[in-house]
Amino acid sequence: MRLVFAGTPEVALPSLQAIADSAHELVGVVTRPDAPAGRGRRLTPSPVAQLAEELGVPVLKPEHPRDPDFQEALRALEPDCCPVVAYGALLPQSALDLAPLGWVNLHFSCLPAWRGAAPVQHAIWAGDEVTGATTFRIVKEMDAGPAFGVMTERIRPTDTAGDLLARLADGGAGLLVATLDGLADGSIEARPQQPEGLSYAPKITVEDAQVDWTEPAVGVDRRIRACTPAPGAWTTYAGTRVKLGPVTLSSERLEPGALRVGKAEVLVGTATEAVRLGEVKAFGARQVAAADWARGLRLPPEGERFGE
The missing domain is CATH 3.40.50.170 (Formyl transferase, N-terminal domain)
Known part of the structure; x- marks a missing residue:
């Protein structure tokens, strides 16, 4: 043809x-x-x-x-x-x-x-x-x-x-x-779509990609993966937008949005288990591992929050 x-x-x-x-x-x-x-x-x-x-x-x-x-x-x-x-x-x-x-x-x-x-x-x-x-x-x-x-x-x-x-x-x-x-x-024939299972997938906006830390950890994980690489999941820290890469689930419990900073990891609280951050990109900076991002800002082990 x-x-x-x-x-x-x-x-x-x-x-x-x-x-x-x-x-x-x-x-x-x-x-x-x-x-x-x-x-x-x-x-x-x-x-x-x-x-x-x-x-x-x-x-x-x-x-x-x-x-x-x-x-x-x-x-x-x-x-x-x-x-x-x-x-x-x-x-x-x-x-x-x-x-x-x-x-x-x-x-x-x-x-x-x-x-x-x-x-x-x-x-x-x-x-x-x-x-x-x-x-x-x-x-x-x-x-x-x-x-x-x-x-x-x-x-x-x-x-x-x-x-x-x-x-x-x-x-x-x-x-x-x-x-x-x-x-x-001539060996193929189009068949009408069945009405069962119909759903819609509108474009995901930057606003949709903002992480809601009051969601369960599984919801936070799905939102971030769905928005990677575009439009890019994000949250705010100290009033500045921060982009987030995929996370992993942990067994720790923290208040939604609360940060716990360790030598090799950064945890963030959700409505259920905390999530372990992967890579973080601050405005105007390159994307780095979460522990390096926290180290660069000299974040304390406890007391800081996302979403404020």
Whole structure:
């Protein structure tokens, strides 16, 4: 088949590479426009655009996929199907109609669970034991189109959103190519999503990522892992924001937010057991082990608190 791939961030790269290596003909790539990046805020092509250029594939960067010029350029590429991974823009029906076999999305959950922008983060935060990835045909309603295939992946107790998403991106690339193969030879059929198990995964904001020390330790742990690496879990110390890496549970008991500083560890109280901090990043400083952070501030063994 003639394929035009749509995607933007790094998580889409395994699928783009797998499609380029497949028996299908990759005739174009659609991605978001160049965006400011780095300390100099220089306009930088998306990861997908950079890989597409290395592959020698034409790249389209519309401000919005409803733009007539973009749709004309897409029509000229004559795609049979458009696979999509984390493109990041709403596709109008006029664009969806340009591919006879539709736009096939790879979504990182077992639909209909966790429809929306942050399925991996919400699966970790909710304490799910298993998640996965689903291929489906894009329709007007968000992540509601008929599904082609699914893969599952166990969520490990120490998984961050970044860890889990990396595994799903690699495994999902194979699922996406298998779906495209099935569409090409007519061996696969889309089936409507079942209503049971429907849930939504809206984007997680910086405000959502603030740790609530009055939650149980397991809730604190899940929130931090779900928000790692983005948007980054945080709390405040002495009125200044501090970013936190993943924690581990301890058997100690402390008041919520209370710090206990040892030579090699820093504990923080929650509604249940205390948690042991991993890495800490103060504003304007590099990320360091929690004990080094406490040592640098000369924190006393007891009496200090987070969240004040």
